[in-house]
Amino acid sequence: MSLASERFPLESLAAPIFVFIWSTGFIIARFGMPYMEPATFLFLRFTGVLIVMGIIILFWKPIWPNRSQTMHIAIAGALLQFGYVMGVWSAVRLGMTAGLVALIVGLQPILTAWSASWVAERVSYQQWFGLLLGIAGVGLVVAEKTSFMNIPLAAYIFALAAFFSITFGTLYQKKYCPQFDLRAGSMIQFSISTLLCLLVALLFETREIVWNAPVIGALLWGILPTSIGAISLLFILIRKGAATKVTSLLYLTPPTTALMAWLLFDEPLSLMMLAGLGLTMTAVILVNYQQNSSPKTQ
Template sequence: MVKNNAIWMSPLFILIWSTGFIIARYGMPHAEPLTFLAIRFFGVILILLPCILWFKAPWPSKSQIVHLAIAGVLIQFGYLAGVWIAIRHGMPVGLTALIVGLQPILTAVFVSLLAEKITRSQWQGLFLGLFGVFLVLYAQINIAGVNAQTIFFNITGLLSITVGTIYQKKYCAQFDLRTGSLIQFITSLGLATIGAFLFETREVEWVLELIGALVWGIVGISIGAMSLLFILIRRGNATKVSSLMYLTPPTTAIMGWILFNEPLTILVGFGTLLTMLGVLIVNQTISFNFLRRFD
């Protein structure tokens, strides 16, 4: 049953997670990054808290609360704030996605230094997937808007999601999704609010596009996709889970074609196939060893 659940959870997670850059496109013009995130985190809390009280969800221990808060700062606040601020200050979305796309490789490097064994075929799959992501994003990559500031925030986002995933897997993988998520979002809300008051004007244009982006960001991504991510982290190793992130750019490209009539080129199609192949190899669904049969 667990294995069957994982079959549908992984593609559903990718499908929802990939909408992150879509809501950035809708919401970014109408609210500054930290202001948007503060409102989004507050909205998540307003949904989670009544659910926790109604169902009397169990609370984690004091030590686990600390670990959850740290993981939340990295996964929820650090990643989103870093990526959104970089884009807001001019970093091209394609280049942002490519840099964040380094997460599976970076995760593999970190966990191989700690304890988790990465096989040769998994390394091959990781680099194949990264090359596929590069092909998908090739036409969108340019250096306009690239400077020390945008690179800093982009790398901050990359390191945050990478370290946060490993940290949560190691120290607090088992927790009630409702209370654990609440702790993470309360911590993230505090940091986003402080940042918004210190560095932003906090002006918001309450237009339909922003409201739609907020609603989907709250319900679809922060509650839906994050819950799926936490379940996947709990059940699988960090490298396999992070490899799923390779599928985000191809999925986003398809969404851009559907929503914004953006072109889908042969290069995007080929890159998508390579990315999917790389993820399958990392998750050991297939292996390069099958090629030896034809030698």
């Protein structure tokens, strides 16, 4: 059955829209990173999300979780919001190319599949083949744009932190809090992430901001489509689908980002990158389409 089942037709739209919006993360980083440090930018971004969600909640009352669920939602949010985004942006700021960050984070579906038994999921041989094929596709996409030289160790540490944060954040939410009101959950997750960003900004950053059109545009896009739109879609996909299937969609992020960079910044788009795009699309199909007779493995 495909990721978009007949019972949940919303997923047929949620998946491609999620991939598109999620892929813009590197694009807004390129616009905003030269003018603001990561934690400072994310503090403003998450504060904006809280303001928007607060207005929504005034007119559309949510169902708040109990104390135990609130704790689980907050932990998942700290990993998915603060840990992942802060790791990616910090790695880029320290000199790691977006392509290399994408390659490292792009390995995430493999770790998710390996850890699938923790959330009582089983991964078929076909899905494992698709996951490995996805790594090959991501590698082709970023190979020509990736540089491993003269990158500080701290950048790799931040990229790996992002890798583990989104992996275990997805698994944690799938296991402990897959069902919650999106309005209440967003308020909880962005509240804890905002506090963490503020703490990092106060302790380690200068908090200097150069205000201009790119920064304002990056903030607005980060607040509305990326933070509210993409994260809500991710929650829906986690709720409805298996964690391995959901995370396999992230294989499409580097190719989609490469296409955006080609359109927006006139970056080269080679035959190798197009081949990688084809492989990643095939990989996602293999992971998300599974016949009932497919053999299972852990």
